Amino acid sequence: MQYDPIWDKIHEECGVLGIYDKTVEIPRYIYWGLFALQHRGQESGGMALTDGTDIHTYRGMGLISSVFEKGVPEEDGHIGIGHVRYSTTGSNNPRNIQPLAVYTAMGEIALAHNGNLTNTRLLREALEDSGATFQTTMDSEVIVNLIGRSKKKTFEERIIDSVKQIRGAYSLVLMTKEKMYGARDPYGFRPLCIGRTGTGGWVLASETCALDAIGAAFVRDVKPGEFIEIGENGLRSVIFAAADRKQVCSFEYIYFARPDSIIDGQDVYQARLNMGREMWNETRYDADLVISVPDSGTTAAIGYAMASGIPFNHGLIKNRYMGRTFIKPNQKQRELAVRMKLNVVKSVVGGKRIVMVDDSIVRGTTSGIICKLLREAGAKEVYMCVSAPPVKYSCFYGIDTSVRKELIAAGLNVEEIRKYIGVDKLHFISESGLARAMPEVPKENMCLACFNNDYPTDIPVTGEEGEKYALEGKC
Incomplete structure (x- = not known):
């Protein structure tokens, strides 16, 4: 087994970003925003963009500056999402780079995910039993499979239908060629905020420092259990689930987040x-x-x-x-x-x-x-x-x-x-x-499970098998 002596730290897994704006150069703004979120993942990154007809992904291993060392794409659409990833040991497979883009019966959809699901195994096995195939080891692919197989009539309904089936931690940014979406799990483990560009566009980002980097103004945090739809008619919000308590990850404040960010009202610095x-x-x-x-x-x-x-x-x-x-x-x-x-x-x-x-x-x-x-x-x-x-x-x-x-x-x-x-x-x-x-952030609203064993949700498996599960298939 390889060992990194400097990696005597707990590591965050991902950062996500999405921009909906008809007046700015979306690829460049996504690049700048991902640069600001680089601390959340240094092993791979990418962006998904639309030209109004199709969704195209641009992804690679390494830092964002390396992935786009030859320049950013020249898509002229008005929607883009991005992702930076820090994989676990042994899972830095190029197939696992996000955003993921898939074709469904309703058209293309792309997804960027921060967090880790606790019922991945059960959902994946059920999907495979029904004929689904997987190209990655990520739980994020389970989500896009659920969306693609949902029987609901609209993308909005399909996304909500899917997130109601998943358990654990997730902050999601998704896009079609017409709209952008966001969702945060009912406990609010992982951060996600909303911003406005100076030209009236919308931004979804893991941290407020990404808003600052592109000159966007902070509007508010996405609420736990909230679904966001952004399109021609502006922003629409739906609370799809509620938990008995909020559980923001305490390590966001201790270590993960950039000190110039504000998460759920708390200045990190x-x-x-x-x-x-x-x-x-x-x-x-x-x-x-x-x-x-x-x-x-x-x-x-x-x-x-x-x-x-x-x-x-x-x-x-x-x-x-x-x-x-x-x-x-x-x-x-x-x-x-x-x-x-x-x-x-x-x-x-x-x-x-x-x-x-x-x-x-x-x-x-x-x-x-x-x-x-x-x-x-x-x-x-x-x-x-x-x-x-x-x-x-x-x-x-x-x-x-x-x-x-x-x-x-x-x-x-x-x-x-x-x-x-x-x-x-x-x-x-x-x-x-x-x-x-x-x-x-009141103590009862913080997740302290890694310190005190008080897990706010069911964990997938107990014992060493469950701990091995915690190192596999993350975002």
Whole structure:
């Protein structure tokens, strides 16, 4: 099995975008918007566009700049959707690149999906038993099959009929050659927002930073269980399902989302600053310096420094030109790869008692190597603060977590983790502290299942088979 030592993180799966506008150059705007969402997926991407007669897809492996290195398409239609994807290990198959476009009895439809369904297996088996064939391993293809086989009379009714059958997490953007659609699951696990272009068009996007990138104004978030139709007559909304509680993924605020985005009313940057302040209130470490594991820990580290009065400085420098490096899983090569990715500023950390802030600890391997590098550079003591509670359970809603037995917090307590990674003190933010950091999203409206095993929906299978399922076929 290949192993990426820098990938000691939980990864988001996808970002989606759609634009309906008769006056702008749709392919270029989709490109700019996907560029802003690149942090949500770096392995593949693409767009679907219409010329008014057909839907054409343009897709490829790699970053959006690589996929369209020869330039964006020249379709002159008024609708386009786009997607960026971060696949799980072993599933980075070119066939799985989105958007997906299919022919149905009613015409072509294209789909881009962020999230993970929990009843994929049952639906796929039922579809195969009825004669359906599949070209990908994605649960997204199950959705387009359901739409294509629906007996409803309109595309709008077919989409609603289909999303009522799926379970789990999904934010969808779809298009025909005449209209654009969006849907968000009844729990609201994954973000999706609505914007207006300066020329009166409409935008659907995973995050508000994509709206900013194309000069669109934020209108509102798509509500959990809401279906959106955008066409010649403007926007129409239908609530197709309701859940007993909203369950926004807490990791959107901790790590996934760009800090300049606003999700369900909560400013992500302010949430991360508040996480740092809460960790200071929970620790009160006596230290000389606050540093971050860049870049995801930086905002929380600044918050810790602001609350404590301890100066913040850049003790670790990140090599921004290094992609994922797959190596054999032995300690020496892991350490060399981390050294390629991060380097310590000796003049900053030498002789100091350091508070190091990171967003999460998954396996613990990278944290241990970084601590070793800091000590080699002369750090006197290393105290680590983590702005997520211990990740103990797998996610079935669209996050790329390891099987549970590989999550360090599933088998070790905080003191045992501290010893394993070699820091002098270790603190994970409490669930209550995390909730206080996000005042616009009440705790009961956050999904914390990967921390506390409180899954808001049925999970597909229990035990190791179910955890393997969580690593297969995602978006």
